[in-house]
Amino acid sequence: MSTARLTINLLALANNWRALDAKTNAETAAVVKADAYGLGAGPVSDALAEEGVRTFFVAAAEEGAEVRAAVGASPMIGVFSGHMEGDADLLQAHDLTPMLNSPEQVQRHEQSLPGHAFGIQLDTGMNRLGLERSDWAELRERIEAQNPALIMSHLACADEPDHPMNTYQLRNFRDMTEGVTARRSLAATGGILLGPEYHFDLCRAGVGLYGGMPFAAAKPVVTADLPVIQVRELAEGETVGYGNSWTARRPSRIATVAAGYADGLHRAIGGGIDAFAGGQPCPVVGRISMDLITVDVTDLPEDPERLRILNGHQTVDDLAEAAGTIGYEILTSLGARYSRGYVE
Ligand SMILES: *Cc1c(COP(=O)(O)O)cnc(C)c1O
Numbered sequence: 001m002s003t004a005r006l007t008i009n010l011l012a013l014a015n016n017w018r019a020l021d022a023k024t025n026a027e028t029a030a031v032v033k034a035d036a037y038g039l040g041a042g043p044v045s046d047a048l049a050e051e052g053v054r055t056f057f058v059a060a061a062e063e064g065a066e067v068r069a070a071v072g073a074s075p076m077i078g079v080f081s082g083h084m085e086g087d088a089d090l091l092q093a094h095d096l097t098p099m100l101n102s103p104e105q106v107q108r109h110e111q112s113l114p115g116h117a118f119g120i121q122l123d124t125g126m127n128r129l130g131l132e133r134s135d136w137a138e139l140r141e142r143i144e145a146q147n148p149a150l151i152m153s154h155l156a157c158a159d160e161p162d163h164p165m166n167t168y169q170l171r172n173f174r175d176m177t178e179g180v181t182a183r184r185s186l187a188a189t190g191g192i193l194l195g196p197e198y199h200f201d202l203c204r205a206g207v208g209l210y211g212g213m214p215f216a217a218a219k220p221v222v223t224a225d226l227p228v229i230q231v232r233e234l235a236e237g238e239t240v241g242y243g244n245s246w247t248a249r250r251p252s253r254i255a256t257v258a259a260g261y262a263d264g265l266h267r268a269i270g271g272g273i274d275a276f277a278g279g280q281p282c283p284v285v286g287r288i289s290m291d292l293i294t295v296d297v298t299d300l301p302e303d304p305e306r307l308r309i310l311n312g313h314q315t316v317d318d319l320a321e322a323a324g325t326i327g328y329e330i331l332t333s334l335g336a337r338y339s340r341g342y343v344e
Pocket residue numbers: 031033080153154187188189190204205206207208
């Protein structure tokens with residue numbers, strides 16, 4: 001076996017959903033876009049539906065088919081990108097609920113799928129997706145007459161609790177949705193943590209389910225085990241890898257491990273991360289290559305067969321920090337070459 005293995009703990013996933021759900025009096029939906037943040041939309045959605053999740057979200061209609069197959073007929077599956085040209089068949093075949101984002105999408109939906117469930121996304125200041133205030137004002141009556149399943153918006157700065165954008169968007173959302181009878185949703189993981197005024201009827205938890213910040217109390221969901229391909233002895237003064245970026249300061253044993261930047265271990269990781277043999281951390285040294293990393297295993301009593309790069313001690317957010325990015329990007333870039341196993 002020369003490829004890395006991801007182990008996804010569905011019990012920890014379910015636990016994180018329950019913990020987030022317990023923070024609100026609202027329904028907690030699960031965001032499973034991008035193949036459930038890289039962890040496998042089918043098994044993840046299946047486990048969450050078993051746990052009691054009744055609403056799922058994907059980014060694009062194409063992603064909805066796998067989720068529908070996993071969760072069965074009753075949960076709602078919302079599509080953030082709304083109703084794009086050519087989506088009607090997919091939306092209908094898999095009973096997906098598009099979150100309409102523009103007057104064009106509203107019109108397209110009314111024309112191609114009259115009577116088919118939809119939601120509305122409003123722009124409250126992020127300027128990314130959603131109806132503008134003026135379009136909403138114009139269309140509101142017509143839309144409300146068709147009983148939208150949800151009216152939602154998205155926060156731009158929810159991971160910074162003191163950011164004035166949060167209260168600004170909250171005010172806009174309240175203002176724009178005053179008096180609507182449809183269910184309302186503003187919060188993702190960060191918004192859940194901002195407190196009850198952000199919760200409305202439904203919260204859309206994504207990264208927190210998968211063990212990522214800003215949900216600091218999340219249980220780690222993913223471990224990644226990397227096979228060791230070979231171990232070699234270095235004399236003091238020998239160097240390792242591209243650019244000779246690491247030099248042995250003592251006689252050393254270096255393990256070459258099968259995973260690299262093509263597998264989501266960003267090349268920007270300059271050091272400061274470990275690979276673990278059991279509980280023992282071994283520093284990753286030298287540059288990250290496309291398919292390989294090198295690890296100083298001098299202090300291990302025996303050569304390891306595999307090393308763990310993600311665990312409860314070194315999380316996706318630790319790898320993200322070392323790479324100058326965010327946990328979301330690490331999670332979603334854990335590569336297609338990993339085999340995946342699920343613990344339930
Ligand atoms: C991705 C996304 C979410 C989930 O966000 P997390 O920060 O991962 O919880 C919720 N709503 C929308 C519109 C999104 O795009």
